[in-house]
Amino acid sequence: MSALTAPAARAFNDLVEINKTATKGYQEAAEGVTDPQLRSELSKFSQQRAKFASELEQKARQWGVNTKQEGTVEGALTDAAAALHRGWINIKSAVTGHNDSAILGECETGDATALQAYETALRSSDLPVEARSVIQKQHGDILSAKNWVTQQKGRVK
Template identity: 75%
Template sequence: MALITGETARAYNDLVEINKTAAKGYQEAAEGVANPDLKAKLSQFSQQRAQFASELSTHAQQFGINPEQEGTVEGALTDAAAAVHRGWINIKSAITGQDDSAILGECETGDSTALSSYETALKSNELPTEARSVIEKQHGEILSTKNWITGQKGR
């Protein structure tokens, strides 16, 4: 088993928090859009992010890291988690106007911030191989989602 450092634990904690925040953000976005197809897709993204958080939590626990416990104390205070929260916080104001394009813009911003956090985690030389493969896979799926949203905004 790879040596787990504070840097690895922080990466897991940050990414779990980021995905929990994104799951809530996408759910709020789904509730706020008018288009039924878009509503279904955003709900699907919410479920995907909840699954990512769960997958990361389970994986972290295999290394003796407890993101559920540490994430609320340590992870929520980290720069990455705070930035993602700020990225998603504007979703509420966008929803009040019921403007689907504005809501998608906020989702895009949230995903951009999440991608940055994933890229920071992937730069770590201390990340175990197993962790790196999970994080790379999720990063790719978030990038695909962001690209889909970017394409939808112009419609």
């Protein structure tokens, strides 16, 4: 199996960071909502994103990419990853108000930003077929989660 190109390695690093941030964001959201059904689903999404990060790290290692590098171009967050982090930062203020709709809105924003990062990665011609397959599946799962969150946000107004 050949090594990934530098742009593809950066995409993997970014997606790992995005999923780690989403893991924390969804966990905070689960802890902040009052509705037990929401709490359960948001916790599942947190676990899902942790699994995604782990899966991406494993695939990256297969291609010789160290996703734990810091201070290198490959380890640096891109604008998309930084934007996702900013999107999830607002979850803390929503959680302190214990407003389920506001919390879901922040989850929705975080997922929208994650989807953009996944779509950017998928537009890359540098991704091996196996990598593209993993990223496409995760993108679909994140889109499903975002759609569920959007539906619930309308329900809990």
